[in-house]
Amino acid sequence: MSKPKVGVFGFAGCGGCQLEILNLEEQLVDFIKAVDIVNFTEAITEHSDTYEIALIEGSVSTNHDLEKLEHISKIAKIIIAVGACACTGGLNCLKNLYGLEKAKELVYGDKKDWIDAIETKPIDAYVKVDYYARGCPPTRSEIVDIVKSLIVGKKPEIPNYPVCIECKRLGNTCLYEYGLSCFGPVARAGCNARCPSSKSGCEACRGYIDQPNINAQKDLLSRYGLTVEDIMEGFNLYNACKNNVLKK
Amino acid sequence: MAENVNIEVSPISRVEGHGDLVLDIKNRKIEKLQFRIPEAPRFFEAMLVGKKYDQPSHITSRICGICSVAHTFASIKATEDALKVKLNDLILKLRRIVNIGEYIQSNCLHVYFLAAPDFLGVGSVIPLIETHPDVVNIAINMKKIANDIVRITAGRAVHPITTIVGGFTKLPTEQDLLNIKNMLNSLYPDLEISLKVLKSLKLPKFERETEYISISNNYEYALYDGDLKSSDGWVIKPINYLDKIKEKVVEHSTGKHCWANRDSYMVGALSRVNNNYEMLSDRAKQYAEELGLKVPCYNTFMINIAQFIEIVHCVDDGIRLIDEILNEGLKEDKALVEVKPKAGRGVGIVEAPRGTLIHDYTYDKSGKITKVNLIIPTNMNYANVEKDLEAYIPSIIDKSEDEIRFHSEMLIRAYDPCISCSTHFLNVKLINK
Ligand code: SF4
Numbered sequence: 001m002s003k004p005k006v007g008v009f010g011f012a013g014c015g016g017c018q019l020e021i022l023n024l025e026e027q028l029v030d031f032i033k034a035v036d037i038v039n040f041t042e043a044i045t046e047h048s049d050t051y052e053i054a055l056i057e058g059s060v061s062t063n064h065d066l067e068k069l070e071h072i073s074k075i076a077k078i079i080i081a082v083g084a085c086a087c088t089g090g091l092n093c094l095k096n097l098y099g100l101e102k103a104k105e106l107v108y109g110d111k112k113d114w115i116d117a118i119e120t121k122p123i124d125a126y127v128k129v130d131y132y133a134r135g136c137p138p139t140r141s142e143i144v145d146i147v148k149s150l151i152v153g154k155k156p157e158i159p160n161y162p163v164c165i166e167c168k169r170l171g172n173t174c175l176y177e178y179g180l181s182c183f184g185p186v187a188r189a190g191c192n193a194r195c196p197s198s199k200s201g202c203e204a205c206r207g208y209i210d211q212p213n214i215n216a217q218k219d220l221l222s223r224y225g226l227t228v229e230d231i232m233e234g235f236n237l238y239n240a241c242k243n244n245v246l247k248k
Numbered sequence: 249m250a251e252n253v254n255i256e257v258s259p260i261s262r263v264e265g266h267g268d269l270v271l272d273i274k275n276r277k278i279e280k281l282q283f284r285i286p287e288a289p290r291f292f293e294a295m296l297v298g299k300k301y302d303q304p305s306h307i308t309s310r311i312c313g314i315c316s317v318a319h320t321f322a323s324i325k326a327t328e329d330a331l332k333v334k335l336n337d338l339i340l341k342l343r344r345i346v347n348i349g350e351y352i353q354s355n356c357l358h359v360y361f362l363a364a365p366d367f368l369g370v371g372s373v374i375p376l377i378e379t380h381p382d383v384v385n386i387a388i389n390m391k392k393i394a395n396d397i398v399r400i401t402a403g404r405a406v407h408p409i410t411t412i413v414g415g416f417t418k419l420p421t422e423q424d425l426l427n428i429k430n431m432l433n434s435l436y437p438d439l440e441i442s443l444k445v446l447k448s449l450k451l452p453k454f455e456r457e458t459e460y461i462s463i464s465n466n467y468e469y470a471l472y473d474g475d476l477k478s479s480d481g482w483v484i485k486p487i488n489y490l491d492k493i494k495e496k497v498v499e500h501s502t503g504k505h506c507w508a509n510r511d512s513y514m515v516g517a518l519s520r521v522n523n524n525y526e527m528l529s530d531r532a533k534q535y536a537e538e539l540g541l542k543v544p545c546y547n548t549f550m551i552n553i554a555q556f557i558e559i560v561h562c563v564d565d566g567i568r569l570i571d572e573i574l575n576e577g578l579k580e581d582k583a584l585v586e587v588k589p590k591a592g593r594g595v596g597i598v599e600a601p602r603g604t605l606i607h608d609y610t611y612d613k614s615g616k617i618t619k620v621n622l623i624i625p626t627n628m629n630y631a632n633v634e635k636d637l638e639a640y641i642p643s644i645i646d647k648s649e650d651e652i653r654f655h656s657e658m659l660i661r662a663y664d665p666c667i668s669c670s671t672h673f674l675n676v677k678l679i680n681k
């Protein structure tokens with residue numbers, strides 16, 4: 001694909017993923033020259049209905065989102081889900097746990113019927129997603145790498161091993177030693193163990209690896225006198241829509 | 249000439265955008281004017297109920313990527329207020345540095361990437377790469393430095409990691425702080441060049457006096473902490489904000505509308521400069537003079553100038569804070585103070601780059617949230633945006649439809665509404681009857 005037309009779209013999210021594209025810094029000008037950005041809500045006025053690649057941020061949480069997503073999927077040849085909200089539903093799914101009707105009532109009171117809101121879902125609940133740039137937000141290089149490898153016709157490489165591997169490679173002291181909890185054993189790497197390296201437990205914002213070694217996580221927890229339930233809440237932050245894996 | 253103009257969005261065919269302006273002009277009179285943000289409602293208040301005190305800041309950070317530091321701090325402050333956490337000086341100073349990083353990130357993004365294309369008459373920053381490479385280079389360099397400041401002090405440029413209730417999970421090193429100081433120092437020449445560029449721009453003249461609200465204190469230009477202050481003369485403690493700030497759900501918008509003394513008020517850079525001008529650094533005041541910003545200033549378009557002046561102030565203030573921290577010494581054992589669950593209510597108010605931000609939490613005795621109220625700056629500005637448009641459009645009514653649309657958008661953008669709805673959103677259908 002030489003100089004593909006790219007659309008950047010946003011659904012329910014915080015704009016942080018789109019912001020990370022604007023944050024490409026010295027890579028920004030190169031990126032803008034390598035592709036032809038025809039839609040980018042956060043940054044450009046122009047928009048078009050012709051594009052090959054759609055970068056999609058955010059989860060689907062209104063009927064209007066759904067219509068718009070279906071429209072995009074008819075046009076784009078390749079859909080890249082960018083960020084936890086798009087990939088797993090992200091934090092937005094916490095609202096589902098609370099209950100949609102209850103949530104509407106809590107925030108909008110007796111005016112709740114004015115609000116268009118449906119259960120939050122990741123975009124692959126509705127359309128086929130070709131690639132996932134995971135994280136909340138993803139690393140900037142991952143977004144660029146995926147697009148770049150598409151341009152040169154390669155398959156982007158996304159790690160399928162746990163954050164612990166990166167964390168140990170960096171020589172960090174395991175956070176469990178400090179009495180903190182961490183989802184490193186089952187969370188998907190690729191962020192260079194960003195949170196544990198800042199002495200903050202991994203919350204699996206990149207989702208989990210394909211075949212998570214649940215026993216490794218459980219062993220680790222029990223070694224420190226914890227159970228899955230104890231830390232489930234942390235995991236739910238980003239994976240509430242897909243939260244049954246660890247309970248098995 | 250626009251006798252009758254009907255500008256409205258067509259929601260089904262619209263594939264782009266988060267904000268709409270509905271504008272109906274008949275016989276040169278505004279029949280209907282509605283600014284709305286059909287932003288997907290995300291229900292953060294509901295997400296927070298039942299959460300333990302160490303989680304809300306990570307969750308609310310995700311309300312807005314571009315204000316993630318502000319949300320983090322408003323959240324942490326609300327929790328610390330409720331749990332009666334006593335912080336030390338080091339934590340408070342370091343938090344201010346993180347905050348300064350976000351101010352430069354955000355104000356730089358808005359002034360250079362989002363507003364500059366308006367003033368230079370193009371649709372985005374992309375054409376500026378060819379026509380104004382110097383400005384684009386300054387913007388990219390400044391953004392990078394600001395991102396680095398937040399990354400070094402808070403673990404990540406968007407959505408901070410190390411900033412938690414009670415302090416920091418990890419401190420930057422002395423060398424880190426020296427590096428930040430050097431980076432800040434390196435920005436002065438860029439600020440000089442930017443000053444020249446900004447001086448050459450002609451901003452639209454539009455004045456409408458309104459109520460200006462921000463936080464304020466007597467020891468610094470208030471961004472992180474202070475009482476709520478209004479240009480109408482009242483000052484109240486954060487915990488009493490509900491005595492003045494009122495909110496209602498309006499039919500055409502998922503964002504609530506706010507008012508205080510009058511039917512609308514403004515928050516953001518212009519309110520802060522109007523309310524706290526004396527606290528700006530000397531250099532920032534000198535820049536303000538050169539750019540013709542005299543307080544009180546009632547021109548909404550001057551928000552962008554006020555944002556630039558705040559960048560200047562933040563660079564000066566960041567250097568001052570780093571010198572103070574290095575003098576007093578960075579001590580690892582001061583990174584975190586003790587936090588214990590406790591029942592009670594707490595309010596955290598900070599100035600996000602785009603305006604006053606309020607988090608209000610009630611905790612039960614096990615340290616879980618039972619009740620939440622969040623008021624975000626974009627909501628506070630809604631009603632004021634509509635009032636501004638009502639006053640501004642008659643003065644441009646003789647222009648073409650395209651120009652009316654462009655100038656209305658530009659006025660809305662001047663407010664720097666939260667990023668997900670800030671830019672270039674009027675994919676409008678225009679019917680000229
Ligand atoms: S994934 Fe995270 S950074 Fe991206 S839009 Fe969602 S909340 Fe924001």
Ligand code: SF4
Pocket residue numbers: 163164165167168172173174175176182183184185193196202
């Ligand atoms: S559990 Fe967390 S802190 Fe421990 S090694 Fe794994 S990633 Fe690192």
Ligand code: SF4
Pocket residue numbers: 135136163187188191192193194195196201202203204205206207
């Ligand atoms: S360490 Fe875990 S929570 Fe942090 S960025 Fe990586 S995957 Fe996300």
